[in-house]
């Protein structure tokens with residue numbers, strides 16, 4: 566089976582199981598998604614969603630974030646961890662958007678990753694979820710599960726992104742990444758994957774290797 570054929574099998578299962586899996590961060594506009602994604606580093610989406618209502622109420626626009634006192638932002642986002650760095654980046658990002666893009670979130674990878682606090686993961690999420698462009702969001706679930714499945718052997722997120730771009734249909738990239746997050750939360754849980762319940766075990770390299778070893782031990 567080629568990797569592209571394997572991706573089709575995986576897609577069929579993920580579509581059946583998770584359907585149109587949405588982004589689990591709450592937001593009303595592109596900049597809010599960018600802020601929520603910055604806050605989501607080393608933090609759960611559920612925790613971010615507890616913090617953002619008060620944050621977006623106090624700072625409803627890019628301009629208001631640009632004028633915010635970093636200390637005030639820190640207080641509102643403290644529970645998301647790494648709050649000093651995140652507050653600094655959010656305020657700097659808002660200022661950069663006003664200076665370079667008239668307060669709008671740009672729609673190219675180059676412009677997005679030039680913004681403070683924005684790496685390829687956030688940029689890809691913005692490209693896919695906001696602008697409907699091809700993207701691969703390599704987060705912790707994507708990195709782990711695509712390795713287990715045997716879709717990549719790389720551990721560097723940019724290399725994984727490039728590997729996946731070769732085999733995942735461009736129009737499916739954004740949804741694939743959201744579905745994989747759902748799968749990582751429900752079945753392929755880090756350190757205790759429920760392989761026997763997983764509909765991908767027939768195409769999963771990790772599972773097949775485990776089965777082979779068991780077969781040898783029995784022999």
Ligand code: SF4
Nearest residue numbers: 753758760763766769
């Ligand atoms: S078979 Fe196991 S390791 Fe493979 S994707 Fe499913 S849960 Fe994850």
